[in-house]
Amino acid sequence: MAQQATLAGPGGGASAGATPxxxxxxxxxxxxxxxxxxxALVLLLFRQYQIESGAFLRxxxxxxxxxxxxALLPLAWRLPFFLLLSVAGIFVxxxxxNALWLIGCGLVLIGVAHLPxxxxxxxxxxxxxxxxxxxxxxxxxxxxxxEAIWPILGSMFMFRLITYMYDLRHExxxxxxxxxLSYFFLLPNVCFPLFPxxxxxxxxxxxxxxxxxxxxxxxxxxxVRGVIHLLAYRFxxxxxxxxxxxxxxxxxxxxxxxxxxxxxxxxxxxxxxIIGMLCLFGFRLPETHNRYLLASSFTxxxxxxxxxxxxxxxxxxxxxxxxxxxxxxxxxxxxVATLFVFVLTWFLHAWQWFWLRGTTLLVAQDVLFxxxxxALVVVNALxxxxxxxxxxxxxGQTPREYAGLVARRYATFWAIAVLWSxxxxxxxxxxxxxxxxxxxxxxxxxxxxxxxxxxxxxxxSVERGGVRNVKGxxxxxxxxxxxRAVTVASMVALIVVGVESVHTRLGTEIATTVxxxxxxxxxxxxxxxxxxxxxESLLSVDxxxxxxxxxxxxxxxxWLDTQHAQLKRFTGDFAQVELIPSFVSNSNYGTISxxxxxxxxxxxxxxxxxxxxxxxxxxxSNVMGWGVGDGETxxxxxxxxxxxxxxxxxxxxxxxxxxxxxxxPMQQVVAAxxxxxxxxxxxxxxxxxxxxxxxxxxxxxxxxxxxxxxxPALRAVAxxxxxxxxxxxxxxxxxxxxxRERLLAWTYGEIVATARRAGARPVLLFLPQARAGSWQxxxxxxxxxxxxxxxxxISLQGVYDGHDIETLRVAEWDEHPNRLAHRLIAERLHAxxxxxxxxxxxxxxxxxxxxxxxx
Amino acid sequence: xxxxxxxAVKEFIMTExxxxxxxxxxxxxxxxxxxxxxxxxxxxxxxxxxxxxYGVRLEAHETDPEHxxxxxxxxxxxxxxxx
Numbered sequence: 057m058a059q060q061a062t063l064a065g066p067g068g069g070a071s072a073g074a075t076p077x078x079x080x081x082x083x084x085x086x087x088x089x090x091x092x093x094x095x096a097l098v099l100l101l102f103r104q105y106q107i108e109s110g111a112f113l114r115x116x117x118x119x120x121x122x123x124x125x126x127a128l129l130p131l132a133w134r135l136p137f138f139l140l141l142s143v144a145g146i147f148v149x150x151x152x153x154n155a156l157w158l159i160g161c162g163l164v165l166i167g168v169a170h171l172p173x174x175x176x177x178x179x180x181x182x183x184x185x186x187x188x189x190x191x192x193x194x195x196x197x198x199x200x201x202x203e204a205i206w207p208i209l210g211s212m213f214m215f216r217l218i219t220y221m222y223d224l225r226h227e228x229x230x231x232x233x234x235x236x237l238s239y240f241f242l243l244p245n246v247c248f249p250l251f252p253x254x255x256x257x258x259x260x261x262x263x264x265x266x267x268x269x270x271x272x273x274x275x276x277x278x279x280v281r282g283v284i285h286l287l288a289y290r291f292x293x294x295x296x297x298x299x300x301x302x303x304x305x306x307x308x309x310x311x312x313x314x315x316x317x318x319x320x321x322x323x324x325x326x327x328x329x330i331i332g333m334l335c336l337f338g339f340r341l342p343e344t345h346n347r348y349l350l351a352s353s354f355t356x357x358x359x360x361x362x363x364x365x366x367x368x369x370x371x372x373x374x375x376x377x378x379x380x381x382x383x384x385x386x387x388x389x390x391x392v393a394t395l396f397v398f399v400l401t402w403f404l405h406a407w408q409w410f411w412l413r414g415t416t417l418l419v420a421q422d423v424l425f426x427x428x429x430x431a432l433v434v435v436n437a438l439x440x441x442x443x444x445x446x447x448x449x450x451x452g453q454t455p456r457e458y459a460g461l462v463a464r465r466y467a468t469f470w471a472i473a474v475l476w477s478x479x480x481x482x483x484x485x486x487x488x489x490x491x492x493x494x495x496x497x498x499x500x501x502x503x504x505x506x507x508x509x510x511x512x513x514x515x516x517s518v519e520r521g522g523v524r525n526v527k528g529x530x531x532x533x534x535x536x537x538x539x540r541a542v543t544v545a546s547m548v549a550l551i552v553v554g555v556e557s558v559h560t561r562l563g564t565e566i567a568t569t570v571x572x573x574x575x576x577x578x579x580x581x582x583x584x585x586x587x588x589x590x591x592e593s594l595l596s597v598d599x600x601x602x603x604x605x606x607x608x609x610x611x612x613x614x615w616l617d618t619q620h621a622q623l624k625r626f627t628g629d630f631a632q633v634e635l636i637p638s639f640v641s642n643s644n645y646g647t648i649s650x651x652x653x654x655x656x657x658x659x660x661x662x663x664x665x666x667x668x669x670x671x672x673x674x675x676x677s678n679v680m681g682w683g684v685g686d687g688e689t690x691x692x693x694x695x696x697x698x699x700x701x702x703x704x705x706x707x708x709x710x711x712x713x714x715x716x717x718x719x720x721p722m723q724q725v726v727a728a729x730x731x732x733x734x735x736x737x738x739x740x741x742x743x744x745x746x747x748x749x750x751x752x753x754x755x756x757x758x759x760x761x762x763x764x765x766x767x768p769a770l771r772a773v774a775x776x777x778x779x780x781x782x783x784x785x786x787x788x789x790x791x792x793x794x795x796r797e798r799l800l801a802w803t804y805g806e807i808v809a810t811a812r813r814a815g816a817r818p819v820l821l822f823l824p825q826a827r828a829g830s831w832q833x834x835x836x837x838x839x840x841x842x843x844x845x846x847x848x849x850i851s852l853q854g855v856y857d858g859h860d861i862e863t864l865r866v867a868e869w870d871e872h873p874n875r876l877a878h879r880l881i882a883e884r885l886h887a888x889x890x891x892x893x894x895x896x897x898x899x900x901x902x903x904x905x906x907x908x909x910x911x
Numbered sequence: 912x913x914x915x916x917x918x919a920v921k922e923f924i925m926t927e928x929x930x931x932x933x934x935x936x937x938x939x940x941x942x943x944x945x946x947x948x949x950x951x952x953x954x955x956x957x958x959x960x961x962x963x964x965y966g967v968r969l970e971a972h973e974t975d976p977e978h979x980x981x982x983x984x985x986x987x988x989x990x991x992x993x994x
Contacts, residue, residue, distance in 0.1 A: 226972045261977055342945055359950060370951055375971040378955065386955060440952055447928050447948050449936035 080264040081131040087269040094276050095120040097547045104554040106575045111149040112247045123336045135234045138337045142243040149246040158205045207249040210411025215253040223256045244333050252364035264338040275335025277543050282328030289321035290573045301789035305496030310505035317473040350516045352464040354432040369397050398430025425479035453519040465513045489787040631726035646685015656680045657713040669707045669897025672731035674724045675742030677717035683866035693882035707897045720754035725806045732814035739811035742821045747838040748796040756788045804845035820847035826865040826873045855884040916986040923960050939983045944976040967992035
């Protein structure tokens with residue numbers, strides 16, 4: 057009778073290689089329906105909080121729908137069906153051509169692994185093939201493969217092929233094609249370049265080795281936990297992270313250390329999603345990132361944080377090294393093998409970076425981090441060899457044991473947080489520059505993070521008892537019910553809170569926070585880095601847990617930038633660079649050309665024609681029109697529109713575009729001088745946000761480069777702030793912090809003075825950026841400084857309202873306004889100027905007003 | 912019926928790694944490697960014990976959960992090694 061109550065039984069035999077359990081894969085109808093209902097909630101959760109990309113959501117729909125069918129199939133059909141689903145997932149997530157290339161390359165690699173040749177020959181061929189692919193990845197050799205497939209191809213094969221070959225060598229019988237192909241083309245891999253190194257033998261062994269319902273339920277628990285990790289990550293990323301320059305006292309130092317470490321929640325969250333999804337197809341894989349923030353020692357941390365990596369290293373490198381070195385004595389062999397593993401971990405980390413990014417990663421902090429961690433783990437392991445380690449099968453803990461555990465975990469947390477801050481710092485000097493903050497003012501807020509961390513560790517250390525990874529029979533119904541209740545309640549609570557009409561009733565602060573968690577975007581710090589990437593080509597996006605890194609990983613290597621296009625040339629003056637005159641180039645988005653004066657514009661005479669109102673437009677790349685073709689800039693569109701709508705007898709309008717990509721506010725002083733030569737009637741300076749920070753950053757750049765500063769006022773600030781060429785950027789930024797308003801006031805004052813000397817009206821246009829996030833922080837302050845300096849300020853705030861911001865920028869990795877955005881800006885500016893006709897020479901100037909009329 | 916190899920291995924594990932714990936909690940199917948009881952240090956100690964006690968020689972690739980995750984697995988490995 058029990059047989060009749062199940063939806064699918066062994067039918068066709070258990071998976072080869074798996075440890076079969078009675079009735080493997082079978083599930084009763086009510087439990088099946090309970091899983092399907094929960095998956096619907098998970099999907100809602102993904103959608104509500106925009107978990108990962110649109111491609112991931114499509115993949116999740118495919119996976120969950122696939123589960124509904126998969127769970128009903130006879131066991132023998134399930135692996136082939138999973139393979140089919142995995143391949144379909146590739147086509148769902150990426151376009152057909154890329155998918156075909158990915159699958160084709162993968163099949164070649166797998167085919168070579170199974171050639172009818174001796175094992176060593178196959179390994180040799182794979183190494184040769186890998187080297188050829190590496191040359192193509194590094195663009196040393198031009199290959200036919202599309203750029204987009206590299207990160208995914210790399211993540212599928214760079215480690216899994218190693219562990220697969222290792223197992224192939226020791227297997228009695230070769231795996232079935234369906235198992236092998238499923239292993240490499242694992243369903244969610246296509247959406248995640250960072251993917252856990254699933255062990256082939258574990259993949260094979262764990263398939264339906266426990267009660268199907270329990271495995272499915274485990275998958276849901278883990279996916280929900282993954283979402284919680286990701287939301288916690290977003291909270292930290294958006295609201296808590298600080299730039300090194302913002303670390304000024306013990307309170308900000310502790311915030312920096314904690315938030316920096318907690319950014320790893322992103323990786324742990326993604327791994328939970330991935331492993332949870334695989335559980336839905338019967339793979340009872342090991343629990344990932346098992347409470348790693350509660351590690352009680354360095355060895356414990358290593359065992360917990362990335363279990364998949366630890367298992368991979370242990371199996372393929374540690375044990376083979378240990379067994380070979382046994383003649384040295386077990387302890388000596390263990391020390392050498394452990395150090396070997398950490399050296400390899402560093403190397404393979406760089407290897408992973410290479411396949412994902414196409415560049416090499418050789419950073420001193422990286423080498424030193426793995427060296428320190430390896431040394432600490434060795435010392436810790438030696439201690440454990442001598443004194444043992446407390447392991448538990450269950451039962452309670454005494455207050456003394458509990459206190460000791462909390463103390464060890466607390467100490468480990470802070471030690472790892474410090475080490476982590478070192479690893480993720482821009483440079484060693486940058487990291488060293490953090491610590492003088494301890495000499496800053498101590499306040500009660502300095503206790504906030506230490507107290508919160510202590511509270512979390514104290515709560516998390518309350519003994520749960522028992523051994524991990526116990527199969528279903530050993531879990532009591534009460535325990536199982538408790539876990540289910542927690543999972544479902546978490547999902548429902550998150551879904552309900554995520555509804556706008558609900559969280560807006562919880563107060564402004566909570567509503568704002570919840571709203572911020574509902575989408576993935578760059579934080580204010582990463583936005584600044586992304587912006588800086590265009591300005592300085594200083595991209596330190598070299599950490600795997602960085603969201604900015606993910607954005608960059610999608611950026612094509614040949615994405616046009618100013619250096620590649622040689623649009624700019626070095627001048628040697630204060631501005632350092634300018635646009636090359638009479639330049640023409642084709643880009644992904646149209647022609648970029650400059651006139652004989654080096655403006656991204658049509659040609660103009662030096663002197664304005666009679667009867668013309670001339671506007672000189674200054675700004676950075678989004679004013680120059682980075683991301684749109686000639687004639688598509690808002691400047692060109694506005695000029696055309698102003699002249700087309702010109703009332704009879706009104707003056708014609710010329711707008712001369714003096715914008716230069718990468719120009720910081722201070723460089724516009726030079727641009728204003730150049731513009732003044734063209735005798736403008738008005739000078740429009742376009743400010744796009746973060747003016748205070750960017751303006752100060754330019755002074756730091758000049759000092760660090762040792763450039764001459766021709767302005768006494770700036771030299772005075774540099775002296776007062778004790779800037780010098782050897783100072784680390786973060787320290788220089790920290791020292792310049794109190795002078796930022798003064799510096800911007802100087803810059804704006806210079807531009808206004810130049811305009812007035814030329815007889816032009818100084819106008820500041822505030823142009824919002826085509827991105828979400830907190831770039832607006834300085835807007836009110838910068839506009840106030842502008843007014844104080846003498847600018848008339850026109851704000852284009854809200855210019856993008858009613859449009860999805862994603863549809864207004866050039867690409868995810870390039871936030872310049874696209875054609876649509878330029879059209880919107882032109883329309884909005886045209887409307888704004890219609891309300892201030894004097895600014896385009898359309899009204900007679902009042903007697904007391906500055907000159908504004910046309911000639 | 913209790914397996915003699917299992918009993919000996921269990922006694923070793925209880926003495927070396929789980930002193931003070933209730934032996935009844937360690938069942939033949941308790942996950943040792945994947946459950947976090949046998950880490951790399953403990954695994955190596957167990958390997959040395961098995962080699963010394965049963966005169967077998969283990970290979971590096973036999974230290975994985977497939978061979979050492981439970982008392983049942985360990986006993987089966989030793990038996991297979993002894994032929």
